[in-house]
Amino acid sequence: MDFKFTEEQERFRQEVRNFLEEELKQGSFQPSCDAWIQGYSPEFTKKVAHRGWIGLTWPKAYGGQGRSNIDRLILTEEMLRCGAPAACHWFADRQIGRSIIAFGTEEQKQELLPRILRGEAYVGLGMSEPEAGSDLASLQTRATADGDDYIIDGQKMWTSCARFMTDIYLVARTDPAAPKQRGISEFVIRANLPGITITPTIDITGSEAWAEVFFDGVRVSKNYLVGEKNRGFYQILNQLDYERAGLERLMGNYPLFDAIVQFARETKRNGRPLAEDTLVRHKLAQLQIEFEVGRLLIYRVVLVMDEGRAPNWEAAMAKVYSTAFEQHLANMAIEILGLYGQLVAGSKWVPVAGMASHSYLASKGYSLQAGTSEILRNIVALRGLGLPES
Amino acid sequence: MNFTLSEEQEMLKKIARDFLIDKCPKTLVREMVADEKGYSPEVWREMARLGWVGLAFPEKYGGNGMSFLDLAVLLEEMGRACLPSPFFSTVVLGGLPILEAGSEEQKQQYLPRIGSGETIFTLALTETSARYDAASINVKAMADKETYVISGTKLFVPDAHIADYLLCVARTNEAAATENGITLFIVDARSQGIKSTVLRTIAGDKLCEVVFDRVRVPGKNILGRLDGGWSVISRVIEQAAVAKCCEMVGSMQQVLEMTVAYAKERKQFDRHIGSFQAIQHYCANMATDVDGSRFTTYQAAWMLSEGLPCAKEVAIAKAWAGEAYSRVSTLAHQVHGAIGCTIDHDLQFYTKQGKAAALTFGDGDFYREIVAQKMGL
Ligand SMILES: Cc1cc2nc3c(=O)[nH]c(=O)nc-3n(C[C@H](O)[C@H](O)[C@H](O)COP(=O)(O)OP(=O)(O)OC[C@H]3O[C@@H](n4cnc5c(N)ncnc54)[C@H](O)[C@@H]3O)c2cc1C
Numbered sequence: 001m002d003f004k005f006t007e008e009q010e011r012f013r014q015e016v017r018n019f020l021e022e023e024l025k026q027g028s029f030q031p032s033c034d035a036w037i038q039g040y041s042p043e044f045t046k047k048v049a050h051r052g053w054i055g056l057t058w059p060k061a062y063g064g065q066g067r068s069n070i071d072r073l074i075l076t077e078e079m080l081r082c083g084a085p086a087a088c089h090w091f092a093d094r095q096i097g098r099s100i101i102a103f104g105t106e107e108q109k110q111e112l113l114p115r116i117l118r119g120e121a122y123v124g125l126g127m128s129e130p131e132a133g134s135d136l137a138s139l140q141t142r143a144t145a146d147g148d149d150y151i152i153d154g155q156k157m158w159t160s161c162a163r164f165m166t167d168i169y170l171v172a173r174t175d176p177a178a179p180k181q182r183g184i185s186e187f188v189i190r191a192n193l194p195g196i197t198i199t200p201t202i203d204i205t206g207s208e209a210w211a212e213v214f215f216d217g218v219r220v221s222k223n224y225l226v227g228e229k230n231r232g233f234y235q236i237l238n239q240l241d242y243e244r245a246g247l248e249r250l251m252g253n254y255p256l257f258d259a260i261v262q263f264a265r266e267t268k269r270n271g272r273p274l275a276e277d278t279l280v281r282h283k284l285a286q287l288q289i290e291f292e293v294g295r296l297l298i299y300r301v302v303l304v305m306d307e308g309r310a311p312n313w314e315a316a317m318a319k320v321y322s323t324a325f326e327q328h329l330a331n332m333a334i335e336i337l338g339l340y341g342q343l344v345a346g347s348k349w350v351p352v353a354g355m356a357s358h359s360y361l362a363s364k365g366y367s368l369q370a371g372t373s374e375i376l377r378n379i380v381a382l383r384g385l386g387l388p389e390s
Numbered sequence: 391m392n393f394t395l396s397e398e399q400e401m402l403k404k405i406a407r408d409f410l411i412d413k414c415p416k417t418l419v420r421e422m423v424a425d426e427k428g429y430s431p432e433v434w435r436e437m438a439r440l441g442w443v444g445l446a447f448p449e450k451y452g453g454n455g456m457s458f459l460d461l462a463v464l465l466e467e468m469g470r471a472c473l474p475s476p477f478f479s480t481v482v483l484g485g486l487p488i489l490e491a492g493s494e495e496q497k498q499q500y501l502p503r504i505g506s507g508e509t510i511f512t513l514a515l516t517e518t519s520a521r522y523d524a525a526s527i528n529v530k531a532m533a534d535k536e537t538y539v540i541s542g543t544k545l546f547v548p549d550a551h552i553a554d555y556l557l558c559v560a561r562t563n564e565a566a567a568t569e570n571g572i573t574l575f576i577v578d579a580r581s582q583g584i585k586s587t588v589l590r591t592i593a594g595d596k597l598c599e600v601v602f603d604r605v606r607v608p609g610k611n612i613l614g615r616l617d618g619g620w621s622v623i624s625r626v627i628e629q630a631a632v633a634k635c636c637e638m639v640g641s642m643q644q645v646l647e648m649t650v651a652y653a654k655e656r657k658q659f660d661r662h663i664g665s666f667q668a669i670q671h672y673c674a675n676m677a678t679d680v681d682g683s684r685f686t687t688y689q690a691a692w693m694l695s696e697g698l699p700c701a702k703e704v705a706i707a708k709a710w711a712g713e714a715y716s717r718v719s720t721l722a723h724q725v726h727g728a729i730g731c732t733i734d735h736d737l738q739f740y741t742k743q744g745k746a747a748a749l750t751f752g753d754g755d756f757y758r759e760i761v762a763q764k765m766g767l
Contacts, residue, residue, distance in 0.1 A: 001399075001459060002392040003689045009391075070391055261765060275767040278759075285761035289706045296685035297678070300393055317678050374667075380677055381670030385650045388665045 009074055016078040019051065024082060031083035031255040033355050034362055036076075036248045038209065039085025040164050042119070048086065049119030054093045062101055062109055063117045069305040073247065073298075080251035081258075087161055092116040092123040095242045096169050096188065103186070103227030103235050112167070112188060124165035124191065125243075126156040126213055127236075134375050136171070137180045137233055141215060143172035143187065143225075150174075150187070150225065152195075152218040160369075162198050162211030165191045175230050184232040189220045204361045238310050244370040245301045245315035250294040250322035252366070253329055253359040257287065259352040260333045267351075274336070283332050287325075294322045313384030316376035323366035323373065330359035393685060399463050406464050409440065410471035416736050422474035423594030427552055429475045435507050443481060444505020447489060451501035458629070462636045462691040469637030470644040472739045474594075476510045479549040482633045483626065484511020484557060487574070491614035491622040496576070500555070512553040513630075514544040514577075514600050515623065522627055522752055524569040524620050529602060531560035531573060536609050538562070538575065540602040546750075550586040550598035553579045558602065563617045574619040576611040593742035628701065631708040631751040632694055635687040638711045638747050642680045642718050645740045649673060649722045656727075663725070672721040679714035686710050702764040709757035712748030719744050 005013070023029060029044060048054055056072045058064025065071075079086050097116050100108055115121040132139040141154025152172055159168070168191050175183030191198070195218035203209035227235045261284055264275040274280045297318040301311040333356040334341035345354025367373040381387045395403065413433050422428055437443060446461045447453025461481070468477060485504045488496055488511075503509040519526040529542030540560050550556060556577045563571030577584070583605040586598045614622045650673055653664030663669050686707040693700035719741045723730045730737040748754075 001395060001688060001692050003692045005391060261767070264767065275762075281762035281767050282755065282758045284765060284767060285758035286709075288761050288765055289709050289758070292703075292706045293682040293686055293710055296393075296689065297682060299391060300681070300685065303391060303393055317674070317681065320674070321678050321682065374671070377671040377674035378667065380674035381664075385670075385673050385677060387650065387653060387670050387673060388662050390665045390667055390670070 005070075005074070009070065012071060013074045013078060016053075016075055019047075020078060020082050020084060023047070023084070029083075029085050031258075032085070032353075033083060033253040033256055033359050035083045035085045035087070035255075036080060036090050036252060037087050037160055038207065039083070039087045040161075041085035042088055044085050045088035045119040045122075048089065049117060054089050054119055055097055055113070055117045056093075058097055058101060058113070062113050064097075069302045073302045076247050077251070080247055080254050083255035088122045088164065089116070089119050090248070091125055091161070091169075092121050092167075094246065095239045096123045098242060099169075099186070099235070099239050100188065100226060102238070105223070107223060108188070108226065121167050122161065122165045123167045123169050123188065124159045124162050124213075126159055126168045126170040128158045129154070129156055134372055136236075137184065139171060139173060139184065141170070141172045142176065143174050143185060143220075145174070145222075146219075148222050149219050150222060152187075152189075152215040152220065154215050156213040156215075157201070158210045158369075159198075159213050160210055162191075162213060163200060163208055167191055168196075168213065171232055171236060174225075174232075178230060181233045183230055184236075185229050186226040186232040186235055187220065187224045188226055189218075189224050193218050193220065195219070204364060205358055240371065241311050241315045244319040244376070245298070245305070245311050247295075247298050249319045249366070249370075250291065250298055250325060253326055253355070253363065256333055256352060256355040256359050257291070257329055259355055260284070260336060263352055264336060280336055283336060287329055287332055290325045290328065294318070294325050297321055313380045316371065316379040317384065319371065320367070320373045320376045320380070323363070326359070326366050327363045330356060330363045334360055393688065395463065399460060402460060403463050403467060405440075406442075406467035407470070409436075410467055410473060414471045414473050416472070416739070419472045419474060419739055425474075428549070428594070428596040429552070433473075434475055434477075437475070437477065438505065438507025441505075443477065443485075443507050444501070446481070447485060447501050447505055451489075451497055452505045453501065457695045458632075459688075459691050459695040462632070462688065462695075465633050465636035466640035466643075469640030469743075472641065472743060476512070476549045476552060478630075478633060478637075479512035479553065480504055480510050482630050483513035483548070484555065486629055487513070487557060487622055487626050488576075488613065490625060491574070496613065500576070509554045510549065510552055511555050511557065512547055512549045513626065514547045514550065514556045514558040515626075516546045517543060518545055520546065522756065524572060524623075527559055527561050527572050527620075529558070529560045530564075531558075531562050531575060531607070533562070533609075534606075538573075538607045538609060538612075540575065540577070540605045540607060542602055544600040544602070546589070547586070547598045547600045549596055550579070550600045551588050551596060555579055556584075556600065557613065558607075559619060559623055566617060569620040571617050572619040572623070573616050574613040574622055575607045576613055577605065577607050581605050581607070591746060593739070593746040595743075595746055627751055628704045629694060631704055631757075632687065632690045634747050634751050635683065635707045635711045636691060638715050638744065639680070639684050639687050641740050641743060641747075642676075642683060642711075642715055645718055645722045645737065645744075646673070646676050646680050648737065649676065649725045653725055669725055672725055676718045676721050679718050683707075683711040683714045702761060705752075705757035705760040705764070708752050709754045709761065713754050715744040715748055 055064040056067045060066045143150040170187045174185040195216045197214040199212045200208045201210040301314045304311040340351045343350040441454045444453035449455045531538040531540045558575045558577045562573040583603040585601045690703040690707040
């Protein structure tokens with residue numbers, strides 16, 4: 001048992017910190033909530049790529065650094081701590097690259113991986129559809145073989161970051177006759193192909209968080225099918241574990257946490273700093289406690305990955321827990337702010353840059369995206385605890 | 391970073407588990423709740439013979455030279471078994487403080503006899519205010535030539551009725567700042583003027599009122615420095631809090647396993663209740679609370695073991711485990727239905743012990759305040 005990082009790991013953390021502090025000093029970004037999924041900055045992504053911090057864990061043979069998942073955890077922890085705009089590479093780095101490495105052909109690897117590593121492939125995730133949410137396997141978007149090509153028809157929705165994606169990771173039905181889990185394949189295709197239409201969807205905070213992506217006779221070469229035809233659903237499962245496993249589930253709103261603690265220190269009510277009010281102190285302390293528990297639950301997931309095992313129920317557990325924490329954080333922050341808590345960014349008198357009201361709204365989706373908390377509890381119960389199928 | 395036990399620790403855990411399954415069945419636990427002494431001297435002797443009592447003492451004091459982390463493993467299994475025993479009082483509240491603050495002579499004198507199971511220790515710390523801060527220490531020890539005379543009442547002293555020695559925390563200097571006038575005394579429990587009365591508690595833990603009526607203690611029985619006892623006690627409170635967490639982790643793990651097993655076996659509406667999603671989700675929530683408690687607890691135990699400052703980690707572990715245990719118990723009862731609420735069911739032991747453990751050595755509010763301070767609030 002050992003609860004500390006090695007000196008080398010600490011040095012790496014310091015290196016990442018120095019880089020981020022310098023960027024902040026130069027004003028290249030403002031810390032913001034949800035920046036890992038909504039913070040669009042190709043320039044920032046380029047800088048991260050330049051340091052070799054995209055694909056950190058990928059094998060060297062594919063241009064990665066062959067480093068541990070713990071190193072990636074350290075990197076993401078620091079990025080999230082200062083709310084750095086990492087959306088242009090986050091998905092590709094987290095799951096698409098790994099997926100291509102695991103299942104892709106040599107040609108796919110040569111084509112896509114270097115673009116991801118250079119910070120030029122912003123991959124959106126085309127999984128959900130109007131009729132396929134939690135029950136992903138019931139998806140209806142079709143990929144029909146036609147000579148050396150597939151023709152894609154259908155619709156995806158809730159595609160995050162669609163407004164700037166260059167590529168789409170797509171799951172589509174390749175065998176309509178087979179049982180639903182057994183007729184699905186994975187593709188990674190360009191987002192600008194003829195026949196693709198992207199229509200924005202505005203989220204509860206007012207931002208263009210997603211899009212509906214329509215496919216109308218989109219022709220792609222068979223070379224873009226990843227892994228085994230009709231085995232896509234099984235290939236995805238691993239990817240979903242990675243998708244939900246990370247610190248972004250716990251720290252997406254970390255800048256708010258920082259800001260609200262600072263606010264309590266600096267704001268006086270009736271002549272006394274809020275931080276001296278027992279109720280406020282205990283709310284913040286409770287958040288800190290909950291945060292630390294979440295951190296360890298996520299560290300465990302990463303340690304499982306470094307042992308070479310796929311984190312499954314462990315990732316599910318960590319995500320359910322962490323997203324509940326994020327919701328609690330936003331709610332507590334608003335409670336501490338009182339009437340000011342309803343003010344939004346840009347308003348006169350708005351505290352903590354409007355992050356509280358933003359997070360309060362945005363966090364409603366956290367327990368839905370990447371597997372709803374109910375689905376994830378099912379996973380913990382069935383695979384973690386071995387309870388019988390319902 | 392590594393959250394797994396070493397091979398030796400896994401071995402220790404297994405040996406402890408097997409031993410306790412064998413020697414500490416629930417019939418014993420049940421018997422001991424009503425028993426006057428509250429523990430089985432026979433099991434205690436066997437534990438000593440296995441080297442558990444002296445586990446964390448250096449070999450030169452007859453111990454096994456193992457770490458606090460090893461002790462944590464053992465405590466977890468004791469919690470899992472609901473073991474009624476003076477282990478916690480003797481080792482965590484008596485032996486460890488002597489090891490940390492005792493003179494060479496005191497260590498020579500007491501540690502080997504603790505390790506061999508001959509001597510039972512406990513700590514007389516809390517008073518009627520029932521708090522764990524220095525300001526609450528009002529029992530006085532007045533210097534009188536070579537001796538000190540202790541007077542006042544200690545409350546919630548575990549196992550005082552069977553102890554051979556009490557470590558008594560007393561105020562020796564009223565003029566000094568609250569934390570600077572406190573001294574620890576090793577008091578022979580048979581000294582004249584000591585009266586212990588066992589209180590009746592929810593879990594059957596033998597907590598006592600101990601009245602000191604002009605009890606004379608030789609000056610050489612001061613543990614650590616005169617007026618310098620609070621720093622020792624702060625450390626003891628940290629260790630005791632983590633040790634309680636270890637017991638709680640073991641208990642919670644057992645509650646989870648009992649509950650999952652029951653959900654797989656009990657049928658209603660022609661199906662196992664474990665196939666109902668509501669029940670599955672309760673179990674998933676329990677597992678999350680157990681794992682969260684486990685990691686924060688072992689983080690604190692590891693840091694104590696490594697001698698690292700860890701007031702914040704201890705606070706996080708104890709605040710979390712105490713409250714997590716309460717949620718785990720509630721869900722366990724919900725899944726068990728009425729049978730779990732009977733006095734004949736094992737679940738009741740855990741429900742009761744969990745509540746008692748959450749209260750002892752600092753509850754959630756106590757530790758939230760410490761976390762707030764560590765956050766710079
Ligand atoms: C912020 C955000 C970003 C997203 N980004 C993407 C993206 O980039 N790409 C993408 O493809 N998708 C994305 N999604 C979509 C996300 O994957 C779906 O929202 C999710 O899978 C749930 O599907 P649904 O919304 O249709 O809800 P439904 O599946 O209809 O669920 C509704 C409710 O029913 C419950 N439920 C459903 N099935 C069960 C069951 N078996 N047991 C118990 N309860 C059940 C759910 O838990 C939920 O409470 C995003 C969603 C959000 C909120």
